[in-house]
Amino acid sequence: MENVWVLASVWVGLALIATLVAIWFKISTALSEIVVGTVAQLIIGAFFVHGELGAKSPWVTFLAGTGAIVLTFLAGAELDPQIFRMKWKEATVVGLVGFFGPFLGCTAIAHFVLHWTVRSSWLAGVALSTTSVAVVYAVMLELGFNVTDFGKAVLAACFINDLGTVIALGLIFSPFTIKTLIFVGTSVIVFAILPFLTPRFFKLYGGRVSELEAKYLLFLLFAMGGLAVWSGSEAVLPAYIIGMVLAGTVGKDHVLIRRLRTLTFGLLTPFYFIRAGSFVSIPVLVAAPLIFVTLFFAKMLSKIIPLFPTVKTFKYQREEGLYFTLMMSTGLTFGTISALFGLNHGVIDQAQYSHLVATVIGSAVIPTMIANAWFMPRHLLVSKKGKDAALAQPVHSSQVEVGV
Amino acid sequence: MTGKRHNPHFRKLLVGYDGSTESEKAVEVALSLAECVDASVLVFAVARPPEPSTSVELEAVLDDAKEHFEEGFKKIREKAKEHEIGLQTATAVGHPAEQIIHRAEADGIDLIILGRRGRSMISRMMLGSVSERTLRYAHCPVMVVH
Numbered sequence: 001m002e003n004v005w006v007l008a009s010v011w012v013g014l015a016l017i018a019t020l021v022a023i024w025f026k027i028s029t030a031l032s033e034i035v036v037g038t039v040a041q042l043i044i045g046a047f048f049v050h051g052e053l054g055a056k057s058p059w060v061t062f063l064a065g066t067g068a069i070v071l072t073f074l075a076g077a078e079l080d081p082q083i084f085r086m087k088w089k090e091a092t093v094v095g096l097v098g099f100f101g102p103f104l105g106c107t108a109i110a111h112f113v114l115h116w117t118v119r120s121s122w123l124a125g126v127a128l129s130t131t132s133v134a135v136v137y138a139v140m141l142e143l144g145f146n147v148t149d150f151g152k153a154v155l156a157a158c159f160i161n162d163l164g165t166v167i168a169l170g171l172i173f174s175p176f177t178i179k180t181l182i183f184v185g186t187s188v189i190v191f192a193i194l195p196f197l198t199p200r201f202f203k204l205y206g207g208r209v210s211e212l213e214a215k216y217l218l219f220l221l222f223a224m225g226g227l228a229v230w231s232g233s234e235a236v237l238p239a240y241i242i243g244m245v246l247a248g249t250v251g252k253d254h255v256l257i258r259r260l261r262t263l264t265f266g267l268l269t270p271f272y273f274i275r276a277g278s279f280v281s282i283p284v285l286v287a288a289p290l291i292f293v294t295l296f297f298a299k300m301l302s303k304i305i306p307l308f309p310t311v312k313t314f315k316y317q318r319e320e321g322l323y324f325t326l327m328m329s330t331g332l333t334f335g336t337i338s339a340l341f342g343l344n345h346g347v348i349d350q351a352q353y354s355h356l357v358a359t360v361i362g363s364a365v366i367p368t369m370i371a372n373a374w375f376m377p378r379h380l381l382v383s384k385k386g387k388d389a390a391l392a393q394p395v396h397s398s399q400v401e402v403g404v
Numbered sequence: 405m406t407g408k409r410h411n412p413h414f415r416k417l418l419v420g421y422d423g424s425t426e427s428e429k430a431v432e433v434a435l436s437l438a439e440c441v442d443a444s445v446l447v448f449a450v451a452r453p454p455e456p457s458t459s460v461e462l463e464a465v466l467d468d469a470k471e472h473f474e475e476g477f478k479k480i481r482e483k484a485k486e487h488e489i490g491l492q493t494a495t496a497v498g499h500p501a502e503q504i505i506h507r508a509e510a511d512g513i514d515l516i517i518l519g520r521r522g523r524s525m526i527s528r529m530m531l532g533s534v535s536e537r538t539l540r541y542a543h544c545p546v547m548v549v550h
C-alpha cells in the first residue's frame with residue numbers, strides 16, 4: 001500500500017477495533033492490540049497475494065518505536081522513589097533474584113532443550129525475565145497490601161526486576177566498543193543532572209499552551225535513544241531510567257502525565273502493539289505448540305524456585321504465595337519490546353519471535369484466567385489460609401482512594 | 405423524624421454504583437428504603453482494572469474511574485442531603501463482586517442493593533455476573549433491582 005493516508009486509516013481502524021474489543025471484554029488494550037494485529041495480518045496474508053499491513057514502512061516503524069519509548073518512560077515514572085528509598089535492600093535482592101531466575105533459567109531451557117542458538121537463547125531469557133508491575137499493583141490494591149511493608153517492598157522489587165530486563169536488553173546484544181563507553185558515560189551524567197535540571201526548567205518556562213514539557217521530554221528520549229542505538233544498544237534502556245530518575249518530579253505532575261498518556265494511547269502505542277502482533281505467525285504456533293508449553297513452564301518454574309527462599313530470608317512468610325503467583329506474570333510491554341528487538345536485529349527468526357510473544361501473552365493471561373475460573377472472593381481465600389493481613393485493616397486505603 | 409420507622413434488620417445499606425442507569429435505579433431504591441426505615445447508606449463503586457493489567461494503562465483507568473465515580477457521588481450526596489439520609493461513598497479497586505462482599509462484611513452491612521445489568525451471554529461468561537456472585541457469597545440479604 002503506497003497511499004500513506006489509506007494505510008494510516010487501516011492502522012487506526014484496527015486500533016479502534018482493538019479498543020472496542022478491550023472495552024467489551026474488559027481486557028487490556030495492549031493485549032487486544034497485539035491480538036488484532038496478529039489476526040489482521042493473518043487475514044490480509046490469506047486473502048491477498050503478498051498482502052501485508054505495511055508494518056515495515058518507515059513511518060509506522062517510527063510511530064511504533066516512539067510508542068515503545070514513551071510507554072517505557074511512563075512505566076519508569078510510575079516508580080515511587082520514597083518507597084524505593086525505604087525498601088531498597090529487600091527490593092534490590094528480590095528484584096535481582098526475580099530477574100536472574102527466569103533470565104538464566106529460560107536461556108538454559110531455550111538453548112539446551114529447544115536447541116536455539118546462544119544469542120537467541122539469551123534473547124528468550126531477557127524477554128521472559130520481566131515481571132508485570134501492573135498486575136502486582138492491581139492485586140495489591142484489591143487486597144489492600146499496597147500499604148503494607150511487604151507490598152511496598154515487592155512493588156519496588158518489580159521495578160528492579162524490569163530494570164534488569166531493560167539493562168540486559170540494552171547491553172547484552174551490543175558490541176562492547178568505545179561507543180558503548182561513551183553511551184554509558186553520557187547516560188550517567190544525564191541521569192544525574194536531570195532530577196535537578198528538569199523541575200527548575202519547567203518552573204521557568206513550563207505551564208504554557210505550547211507544551212514545552214512534552215517537547216523537552218521527547219527531545220531527551222529521542223536524543224538518548226539515538227545515542228543508545230548509535231552505540232548498538234536499545235532506545236528503551238535510557239527511556240526507562242529517565243522515567244525512574246524523573247519519577248519524583250515529572251512523575252508527580254499528574255496533568256503532564258495525563259497529557260503524555262493521551263498522546264501515547266491515542267496515537268503511539270496502537271502502532272507499537274499492532275505492529276508487534278502483526279509479526280506473530282499463527283501457523284507457526286499451531287505447528288509446534290510444545291515450544292510454547294516448554295517456554296511457559298520454564299518461565300514459571302525459574303521464577304518461583306529462586307524467589308521462594310529469597311522472600312523467606314526477609315521473613316515475609318505470610319503473603320509470599322500470593323506474590324510469587326503475581327511475579328510470574330510477564331509484562332506485555334517489556335516482553336514484546338525484547339522480542340521485537342530480537343526480530344529487528346536478526347537475533348531471532350519469525351518463528352522464535354512468534355513463540356516468545358505467545359509465551360509473553362500466555363504468562364500474562366493464563367494466571368489471570370485461572371484466578372477467574374476458580375473465582376472465590378479472594379479475601380475469603382486469604383483469611384481461610386490464615387493470611388488475614390488484608391482483613392486486619394479496618395478499611396483499605398484502596399477502598400477510599402483509587403490509585404493510591 | 406416524621407415518616408421514618410426504625411428497623412432493627414436494615415440499619416446499614418450498601419448500594420453498588422457504576423454510573424449506569426441500572427445502578428442509578430438501585431441508588432434510588434436504596435435512598436427511598438433508607439428514608440423509610442431510617443438506615444444509613446454506603447454508595448460503593450468498584451474500578452475494575454483491565455486484565456491482564458499493564459503498566460501506565462492501569463493508572464490511567466484508575467484515574468478516570470475516580471473522576472467518573474466522584475461526579476456521580478456528588479449528585480447522590482445532594483439527593484441524600486435533601487432527604488436527610490446518612491450517606492457515605494467509597495471506591496475500591498478489583499472485581500466488583502469480591503469488593504462488595506468484602507466491604508459489606510467489614511462494615512457490618514445489613515442489606516446489599518444492586519442494579520441488574522443486562523449483559524450478553526459472552527460478557528457474562530467472560531466477566532461473570534456481579535449480582536449472581538454477590539448473592540452466592542454475601543453474608544447478608546441481597547436485593548437486585550430490575
